[in-house]
Amino acid sequence: MSNMMAALEKSRPEPGLWRVEAPVPEIGPDDVLIRINKTGICGTDIHIWNWDDWAAHTVPVPMITGHEFAGEIVELGRHVTGLTIGQRCSGEGHLIGHESRQSRAGKFHLDPGTRGIGVNEQGAFAEYLRLPAFNVVPLPDAIDDEIGAILDPLGNAVHTALSFDLIGEDVLITGAGPIGIMAAAVARHVGARHVVITDINPDRLALATRVANCVPVNVAEEQLEDVIARLGMKQGFDVGLEMSGNQAALDQMVEALVMGGRIALLGIPPGKSPVDWLRIVFKAITIKGVYGREIFETWYKMIAMLENGLDVRPVITHRFPVSDFREGFEAMLSGRSGKVVLDWTGSSD
Ligand code: ZN
Numbered sequence: 001m002s003n004m005m006a007a008l009e010k011s012r013p014e015p016g017l018w019r020v021e022a023p024v025p026e027i028g029p030d031d032v033l034i035r036i037n038k039t040g041i042c043g044t045d046i047h048i049w050n051w052d053d054w055a056a057h058t059v060p061v062p063m064i065t066g067h068e069f070a071g072e073i074v075e076l077g078r079h080v081t082g083l084t085i086g087q088r089c090s091g092e093g094h095l096i097g098h099e100s101r102q103s104r105a106g107k108f109h110l111d112p113g114t115r116g117i118g119v120n121e122q123g124a125f126a127e128y129l130r131l132p133a134f135n136v137v138p139l140p141d142a143i144d145d146e147i148g149a150i151l152d153p154l155g156n157a158v159h160t161a162l163s164f165d166l167i168g169e170d171v172l173i174t175g176a177g178p179i180g181i182m183a184a185a186v187a188r189h190v191g192a193r194h195v196v197i198t199d200i201n202p203d204r205l206a207l208a209t210r211v212a213n214c215v216p217v218n219v220a221e222e223q224l225e226d227v228i229a230r231l232g233m234k235q236g237f238d239v240g241l242e243m244s245g246n247q248a249a250l251d252q253m254v255e256a257l258v259m260g261g262r263i264a265l266l267g268i269p270p271g272k273s274p275v276d277w278l279r280i281v282f283k284a285i286t287i288k289g290v291y292g293r294e295i296f297e298t299w300y301k302m303i304a305m306l307e308n309g310l311d312v313r314p315v316i317t318h319r320f321p322v323s324d325f326r327e328g329f330e331a332m333l334s335g336r337s338g339k340v341v342l343d344w345t346g347s348s349d
Pocket of ligand 1: 042043044067068152153
């Protein structure tokens with residue numbers, strides 16, 4: 001192995017990413033080195049590409065970006081046990097500390113000192129990634145590299161969807177981005193009755209119906225109260241999964257929920273936004289904020305469901321060799337894509 005590798009880097013504080021030659025990371029005693037086969041482009045990577053306010057305040061340059069990946073282990077730190085060279089894997093991109101109360105209680109996803117690969121630490125858009133062995137998630141044969149590369153966002157969808165009991169429930173999902181769409185598939189898989197997904201982008205609503213057996217609603221054209229009547233629901237939705245970060249979507253969700261309804265919030269609002277707390281209090285609504293994936297319970301459930309027939313592959317709409325990464329980002333920036341996966345296996349040819 002040469003000690004240099006190809007990588008996609010935020011090299012300068014301006015829009016774009018650049019293909020660079022970077023040193024292959026050196027691993028510590030508790031780390032593994034992973035050869036990357038496929039990566040997914042995340043909304044987070046788009047923020048970094050665009051170099052918006054969040055990115056400019058969060059991401060130091062230079063930084064190899066990317067955190068959605070699948071690959072195989074090529075080197076083990078000397079303390080690492082239970083993993084093998086050649087093992088196919090994905091992994092949790094949140095690097096946690098072990099000192100906080102939450103971590104010591106085993107609630108690793110609630111560690112306040114979490115650092116993200118591709119955001120605060122060198123990331124996965126590279127031929128090689130260093131990762132703590134703790135973060136590695138081995139992949140069974142049933143999960144190929146392409147699906148392995150989108151387990152991070154699927155994990156967001158699973159974490160959000162499994163926040164509340166969905167068996168026999170009517171579920172409203174606001175926001176038909178890839179995570180909202182995958183959450184619809186998960187909700188159906190675990191036994192929800194009606195799953196309605198809203199957006200104002202017809203391409204995304206059409207994609208939602210190709211991935212999940214769900215009811216698409218363009219809220220620019222149709223009212224949710226009409227949908228509730230059309231589906232023969234008595235009062236409204238039992239559970240809401242907010243995936244858009246859009247103020248109007250949250251208001252619509254609160255209106256469309258039953259008394260005592262439950263909401264899981266994954267969508268990130270652009271800033272402070274007014275909330276009609278009076279409605280939320282008088283409807284006795286429970287709200288849960290969702291961050292990342294439960295480490296590692298979400299991973300366990302997600303892999304079990306994929307082995308058990310959950311199929312989200314149609315959410316991947318674009319595939320490019322990494323040499324064409326600009327086209328991949330353009331597809332994402334168009335707002336018309338589902339997941340975009342980059343293939344690194346030919347990158348050194
Ligand atoms: Zn992501």
